[in-house]
Amino acid sequence: MKIPFGKSPLIVGCIGSEARLRRCARKVAPDCDMLEVRLDLTGLCAGEWVGLCAAIQKQGMPVLLTIRAETQGGEWRGREAERLSLYLTGLQSVSAVDVEIGAHALEIVAQAAHRRGVGVVGSFHDFKGTPELARLSAVELRGRRIGADVVKIATWVKTPADLARLLALPAQAKGPICALGMGAAGAVSRVALPCAGSCLTYGSLGQATAPGQLSCRQLAKELVRWGARKA
Numbered sequence: 001m002k003i004p005f006g007k008s009p010l011i012v013g014c015i016g017s018e019a020r021l022r023r024c025a026r027k028v029a030p031d032c033d034m035l036e037v038r039l040d041l042t043g044l045c046a047g048e049w050v051g052l053c054a055a056i057q058k059q060g061m062p063v064l065l066t067i068r069a070e071t072q073g074g075e076w077r078g079r080e081a082e083r084l085s086l087y088l089t090g091l092q093s094v095s096a097v098d099v100e101i102g103a104h105a106l107e108i109v110a111q112a113a114h115r116r117g118v119g120v121v122g123s124f125h126d127f128k129g130t131p132e133l134a135r136l137s138a139v140e141l142r143g144r145r146i147g148a149d150v151v152k153i154a155t156w157v158k159t160p161a162d163l164a165r166l167l168a169l170p171a172q173a174k175g176p177i178c179a180l181g182m183g184a185a186g187a188v189s190r191v192a193l194p195c196a197g198s199c200l201t202y203g204s205l206g207q208a209t210a211p212g213q214l215s216c217r218q219l220a221k222e223l224v225r226w227g228a229r230k231a
Contacts, residue, residue: 088109099121
């Protein structure tokens with residue numbers, strides 16, 4: 001199914017365990033517009049993960065497949081060729097995929113995804129701080145050149161200046177962008193940035209899968225409160 005990136009902020013619920021994936025395959029979680037299956041956290045579910053993703057999609061809920069590499073804060077420690085193969089296999093049962101902008105796999109996955117009408121999120125993470133705006137803009141342009149429909153930029157926020165740089169990103173972006181801040185000082189960005197034009201915001205369905213992550217229910221309430229989402 002086609003995801004309306006950029007029209008209004010979408011809440012992405014993060015699935016970070018096999019038990020949660022199986023639960024959502026039976027009944028999708030409320031308060032979110034899309035579910036991210038973090039395959040590096042759920043594992044392959046005894047080979048059933050493709051069918052579980054398809055079961056979520058059959059309920060009308062788009063699935064975003066992510067296999068986050070360890071170097072980008074994930075738990076994938078296998079060979080890159082195997083990760084690429086999993087992404088290509090998953091294209092049959094998901095609506096979008098997320099691959100790191102620095103990964104060789106992004107261009108290959110993006111080409112295959114676009115042939116199937118699957119959306120592509122090109123992501124960048126900095127767990128040490130927030131780079132200067134020029135650097136972040138260069139990351140965005142690189143992601144779009146490689147084939148990302150949405151560029152996701154997640155950085156660690158330590159100071160008000162860090163937050164201000166992230167808030168400036170949506171207004172100058174060349175297309176749909178997801179910007180978010182990690183860490184305690186970045187928690188406010190999970191609501192502020194969607195109000196400023198970030199097209200995605202990520203929430204937990206149980207245990208948080210990223211530092212500073214709010215629950216999907218909290219996000220939905222706050223976005224309605226600030227007029228970025230309809231009640």
